[in-house]
Amino acid sequence: MEQKWIEKKISMNEFDYTKELFGNFDENIKIIENTFHVNVVVRQGEIVIIGSLEEVEMTEKLLYRLIQIVKIGENLDSQKINYSIKLLMEGQDDKIEGLLEEIVCISAKGKRIKPKTLGQKKYVKSIKNSDVVFGIGPAGTGKTYLAMAMAVSAFKNKEVSRIILTRPAVEAGESLGFLPGDLQDKVDPYLRPLYDALYDILGGETFLKYKEKGMIEVAPLAYMRGRTLNDAFVILDEAQNTTRAQMKMFLTRLGVGSKAIVTGDITQIDLPKGKESGLKEAIEILTQVGGIDFVFLDENDVVRHSLVQRIIKAYEQHEQKKEILIKSKDGHRKR
DSSP, X not given: OOOOEEEEEEEOSSOOOHHHHHOGGGXXXXXXXXXXXXXXXXXXXXXXXXXXXXXXXXXXXXHHHHHHHXXXXXXXXXXXXXXXXXXXXXXXXXXXXXXXXXXXXXXXXXXXXXXXXXXXXXXXXXXXXXXXXXXXXXXXXXXXXXXXXXXXXXXXXXXOXXXXXXXXXXXXXXXGGGSSSSHHHHHHHHHHHXXXXXXXXXXXXXXXXXXXXXXXXXXXXXXXXXXXXXSEXXXXXXXXXXXXXXXXXXXXXXXXXXXXXEEEOTTOOOSOTTOOOHHHHHHHHHTTSTTEEEEEOOGGGOOSOHHHHHHHHHHHHHHHHHHHHHHXXXXXXXX
């Protein structure tokens, strides 16, 4: 039976948002056309959608949601388009605009830092409501950047008097002793991603001013031993590379009026063979402890290049196949 094609029109009488909707070189609209197998064109001040009834209606619904995003001054990019399509297909398109309501803080360049996915929104809410939060997920899910933005917001609102950022100083089996320079030179490469994020959020000059006054501290995890961290917003990054003892040491540093965020990716453990990840063990031990919240982000929360989502998914599928193969071999041996 031949497919019946229909047309639906969206009037742009009030304001013309076609430029923002379509994007540079129509890149936004091409994503929509390829997803729903429709044609979207501009004709006499109207956006015209051409295709089958079901696909046209889905596209129309999506475009109205995206117009609301553009109306409040938000830029559309491939991440927002693809995530909006995902929510629409899951019947959660009413949550698209709600994602844009919450601004965590404003960066030095005037960029509004906010959660971009439902997972990130849950993560931000948990940081607000809990004293200890574990943000666990793959690269690109914004777990460290959002934690830092929340730390800056709390600091600026005088909820805490200092920000402390730390991460394990030895990764990928490399020893600090083999690196050139003094101790600061040795640890700086490990802390560089934290510096970069703070430069982006605060601006270089402000960051250095706060750092010189001791209001912001960026240090290797070993420097936390023996301290009690009062009135501070503390972030432990790359926590999958902590040992059991290091994780316990860090969590027991928390003092009065402080908040601790632990971020990590349990699929990227660089510890020597035979050493258990402190993060993996913490998930097993602390899940039921009151006041501690665990937020698990996944490939749907990746806000980097869309290809990163597909890479993460491919690796997950590969690991699942390996696990099935190992279980199958074990089953044969037992017989």
